[in-house]
Amino acid sequence: MAAPRDFDGIVTCVEGLCPGVLRIAVKAHDFAGEPGQFVEMEPSPDCFPMTRRPFTINRLLPGGFEVVFEVLGRGTGLLGRLEPGDGVRTLGPLGRGWRLSPGRWLLVGGGMGAAGFPFLAASLSEPPLVLLGASTSERLLHTGGDQRTITDDGTSGVKGRVTDLLGSVDLDAFSTVAVCGPLRMLKAVWTSLPDRHRHKVQVSTESRMGCGWGVCEGCSIPVPGGGYRKCCTDGPVFTGEELDWDRWSE
Amino acid sequence: MAAPRDFDGIVTCVEGLCPGVLRIAVKAHDFAGEPGQFVEMEPSPDCFPMTRRPFTINRLLPGGFEVVFEVLGRGTGLLGRLEPGDGVRTLGPLGRGWRLSPGRWLLVGGGMGAAGFPFLAASLSEPPLVLLGASTSERLLHTGGDQRTITDDGTSGVKGRVTDLLGSVDLDAFSTVAVCGPLRMLKAVWTSLPDRHRHKVQVSTESRMGCGWGVCEGCSIPVPGGGYRKCCTDGPVFTGEELDWDRWSE
């Protein structure tokens, strides 16, 4: 695994995917990374905001990477104002990504949770089946390949939740189920999966982060036994069985 | 005296007078003011800086005013970035200006201290004699009319301090001596004046201000008897005899 570096990346491209969702390409010499790893980007060189913002690596580029993110609050608001040529202080690659086991993977993503799937899909030995959910069609983050979509408003694919798609899938055909999205979706997927398939599950988690590199213990994710693991260095990807689903909340 | 208003002025013109010195014209409906009064301008609409910055009215314009200021620190640095069309929150006119007595005035100004002289000169019944000092010729703020200059480096007028010019002036020809500039210059002028002329002196003072409109007691100028007056509402113009010159320091 490449050791993270703290560098001044140069924005090379900013693309609006739909209102409020951007893809930003950053040039970063020798940037390496594995699918499921993330970067911590500084919204501003000023004192405030005091912490960086974490984003999954969407794709590796030759000499750089891309992130896809939604503009939500102050940090992403500032990052959303970046223009080609701007510098952006970035720390990465960070964390532990997907455990790339062989066999066919089923990728289940909701909303921005699918932002890391292109990199993951490109790294698998077999093309995966991708189940994508979003509120509305334009917010689907397409991964390419064999992909089924569902939206809350029915503007793409069926109308419903991504768990509704799961029922129609033959889980025995897959060696791994990779899940990423809002916590409610993660829980719905986990709950809907029959026990005997749960050992196949890997989950990309999210947590409010202080540092992103393991020093502050701010990003705890509950694990069985009453303790916590760090989202930023023990994760963000965990197996489903590593997590204490009952104690896990926003 | 016009009551001050807190308004969003519109910058109509920004002119560099010399490196680091700017003249900014602000459109402000119905703006009135008297010579020696000042305005408090907000360097930024953000929370910081927390206080405004005070500037003497350089000239009244039809429906507005001009200030001339030197870019020194953070506040003037931000104000120096204003461009025509920008808004600038302004409070004014503030304070008590020159007591406009009849007779011929002698105006003695050092550096930015002369910023208020054009307005003053235009308000006098007789054209004044103006003695101007600055570090170098380009930093002389010309008032027009009968004007003698002196510079530290001799690039304009004689080489020396403005007090050197005072010696060559027949003080009996003047009803009022109006002084404005750095404290060291004010003190030099006061000290060099013969006792019998001191009652003619009016001084435009400066002080670090909290509010600029009389509520915080932050802008004290020492007066005889051990007390203080407020630069912002009792002044900024005081008679020389109202001040405790010994207790007055930066």
Next chain:
Amino acid sequence: MTAFPPSLSRRLWGRSFDSPIILAGGTAGFGAELFVTDGGCFGGVAAVVSKSVTLNPRAGNEPPRIQETEFGLLNSIGLANPGVYSVVSQVLEKAVNMPCPLIVNVAGETEDEFARVVQVLEGSPVPWAYEINVSCPNVACGGLPFGSDPGSVERIARTVAEVTRKPFCVKLTPNAGSIVETAVAAQEGGAAGVTVCNTFLGMKMDWRTGTTLLRKKVAGYSSPALLPLVVARVWQVSRAVSVPVLASGGVARGGDVLELLAAGAEMVQVGSRLMRRPRAARELLQEARELLE
């Protein structure tokens, strides 16, 4: 109990107000200064707190008295005021035309001085209430503020309660002692409210020379960045006392007012922001109203 979102209509000491906003002590003069603009700066103002009044006149600290830092403001005014006798005979009458009540802030150098000042103020009909500023240093006790010692706070409140039937609140300090204990002590002593809190001790030093611009070196620090400190203290105190809490510190936006009310304040004071914005109360109230819509 606080309702959420909080209402902007408030009650304090038997009076109802359309606004929770009180102008803070030392940043609104004696009230008359607010007539500066045409019509005055009283929009959105529930009440005005005067600057601190002491028994004897005080010239205040040697200037400069104000210093901005990157993210805040230091002040070292030194309780400049003409003394309670001049205040009663000359100053207070100028505030009678204010469209809102005046709370007179009282400071002292000894525990006894507070009640003595209030006693003199009782000679004037102008004050609606008093605010007892125990953040000032107790000269007899090595300069720690009275407000660091619950015993001292309770004694001061008790002596004040003996000389007036008007309501008074005690303005607590965040700089020493436990603010919850001193709030409880103020209530025990008979205070009708507590103000939480005051400026925090701060200092800016020039590292090149080791000097400070402000001669007293340590000064009072205010900043919108301190809001979370004030919210925490208001929340802690409001659960420990039954008298109303007046929040003071860090308010720069309408949302800050609402947050302090939500944390348990009955009223919210605005100080530094008022210095910058004579119509701060009106602006804050307007912003808060828009947020509530």
Next chain:
Amino acid sequence: MTAFPPSLSRRLWGRSFDSPIILAGGTAGFGAELFVTDGGCFGGVAAVVSKSVTLNPRAGNEPPRIQETEFGLLNSIGLANPGVYSVVSQVLEKAVNMPCPLIVNVAGETEDEFARVVQVLEGSPVPWAYEINVSCPNVACGGLPFGSDPGSVERIARTVAEVTRKPFCVKLTPNAGSIVETAVAAQEGGAAGVTVCNTFLGMKMDWRTGTTLLRKKVAGYSSPALLPLVVARVWQVSRAVSVPVLASGGVARGGDVLELLAAGAEMVQVGSRLMRRPRAARELLQEARELLE
């Protein structure tokens, strides 16, 4: 005596350092985490303070544990740590390859616990020194921090001094009591230094609902805007004690380091800024050097 401008070469407890910068407790893990980047993040680092170690393992507070505010950062970690026995048997050894010494930060729920933790730590050769974190709540005394009571601070220092011959400093709290008195008490009790100070109590409330994101409601607040508060406290404490003062709080720029040294600190800790910038120490030292040129 401090020279102006201050030198960046410092001495602490018999060791000389080219840099005044120490990584603050709770923001640098146990030191081993600093190997994260190639070659590690030790440039400019004089020493590392570990996160707080308690007698028993602590899972820490229920997440979320971190919340940004407009001008600061709230944390509510809850002293998560594996307990001193695991620390000694498994964790400390990972720090032996650090190119700088490790100061182990110690917390406790009772006055006795601090010395008991130190006693166990004495079994390891890794710690160079200890930092005693008396900012944590004294559960036996209604939750006020030990650090609010000079008597308690002196007793804790005394019991720690009895079980170790290594130097230790006491990390004081700005939230209650008089920090000057508690600093003096720490020195009296045998501390070889004091850390001034720690996070300030802060809170952010959602006024729409009256809820807080962090479950403990009141949390630790850090911000560059607090620097003047820390400068004032460092200045006050450094004139009252003869042991070295370690400054902690508000450092974001090289000039902040110099200002704290000028105010009387021997060393300067950096916490929140380190979380954002793994190489904060190197960057700060570089900035400070450039300012001194």
